Amino acid sequence: MTGLVLAVAAVNAVLLAAGYGVLSPTLRGRPPVEWASYAGVALLAGAGLVGVALFVAAVLGATTGPVTFAVAAAAVSAAGLAVNASPRARTWLAAPDRGDRPRDAAGWESAVAIAACFGVVAVCAFAVVGGFRSSPWLDDAWGIWLPKGLALVDHGLDERLFAPNGDYVFFEVPDYPLWWSALTGLEVRLAGGLDVRAMNAQLALLTVGFVAAAARLLWGFVRPWLLWTGLLLVVASPELLRHSQSGMADLPLGIYLALFVLSAAAWLASGRPFYLLLVFAFGATALAVKTEGVPQLLLFVAIVSAVAGRTRAHRLPALGGAVACALATFAPWLVWRVANGIDARVPLSDALDPGYLGDRTSRVGSAIEALAGHVADPTQWLVVVPLALALSLAVAARTRELAWLAPALVVAAGFAFWTWAYWADRDEIDFVLATSSYRVVDALVLTAGLAVPVLAERLLRRP
């Protein structure tokens, strides 16, 4: 256990430092307390971009051991510090000041905020303790993700193991990106003795980082009692804690996609370039976690741009630029895949072929039923998604502003995407739904969860 704790703590200390390096131009001149309040954002940005750098290094021929990790972390930090050297860049990227939240909170509002905050902190503490003390329950974690990670540390992106061939036993799902494998493989190697609990420990820290980042990014724009009760609604969902002990990559994907959507929406709403930096960091990471990160990211940003960009069209090119930069970090992996003959599990030509889809329409109903069951089941995700949908419609109706439909449309689009994905998938439908539908919804739920306090705040404000 000691080796596990030391290894994970050391890696995350480096990730946190790298994240603060990235954020340094945005926080220069701010008091220490404010720097500390960005710890969640820094951890996720650092873990994301250092992991992406590790992934790219592997594609370029490096192994992903401690030396490459240190170089990647240093490079990410150095990039941020280089930008920090420019006064113009610092001004441009400066983190937002406190928003115009109500100055006088009623006594009951303070009480609710304190109690809810305590609840959030308690669950996060349980999550961290549970993460370090639990072995991943999802067999994909130790059966696919971690073996790939260990191979990346030992051999790098060796075609004998990562590309189909007739001589060596190659890894399943060769089309999947390697961010999660690279990060967890490194930590398990550093912990020594093949301690797979390192996967859950890292997952728990990312989850806590997500909560902290959400609180920081929404602070000042949502009254505290709404913010903390909204976050409590998410963290108290039984599925979140269960997923944080699974070792799965779906939860990190959901975390980064949700924060990507939040950052994109915040850029369009505020015009602060600080959020473009987060769009890039979170978007690049989401692309590097799982293959489905690409279509979901593009779908979500298209929706947010379409509804919110009607009155913010002048901010769309910059958003597109940040997304393009994120996509550029994914390009090396695509090139490697093409060079090594690794196709997607379901060719896009089939997935868009009416004839192919027409022969399997019976899968659609099963997919809808399964996905809806997961997002609407209060014993899984409480009322996160139904509440977000209701609030989105209510705020849009009250304000008559289409932009407030964005949360509902993002959730609906994500739902439609997964329905289509299961429709086109080649595996037996009951099997694939039973083994995956409960976790592919993480991005939808977490995005909805971040929207709830924002929507509630807007609903309670005077029109």
Next chain:
Amino acid sequence: MSRLARAALLAACGLAVLLLTVLPRPADAPLGRVANVDGDGPQPRFDTPLDAAALRRAGRLVPDDETYLVAAPGADPLLQGNLKAAAQLYLAPSLPVQSLERAQWVLAYLEVEPDIPGRRLGSRLWLFDAEAAR
């Protein structure tokens, strides 16, 4: 809210959190799921009974720069898949191969005693020199 009220609320919340961690409750109750953090060991949660200690021994015995074949004759697909993944974890960085001809070692799951010389690692797990197995 007064300072006293805020302090009282903070103390009450802290006490509630502390009680959650120390008071016994049914393991399957909702709050029980939040606070109930039974400890696991460092090994993976295999879907079938696999001897992790035996696999570790195999990892120590097979040289890092040599190849191995995983064999589980007659075993169900679940066990075969678990064994393959377990070997990729415990025998790394040794490379797994698909054929006996390319292998220098054979990690086998056998229900019965083998009739070729090999090293017994643990419950039903054996390690053979590939030459002997050919």
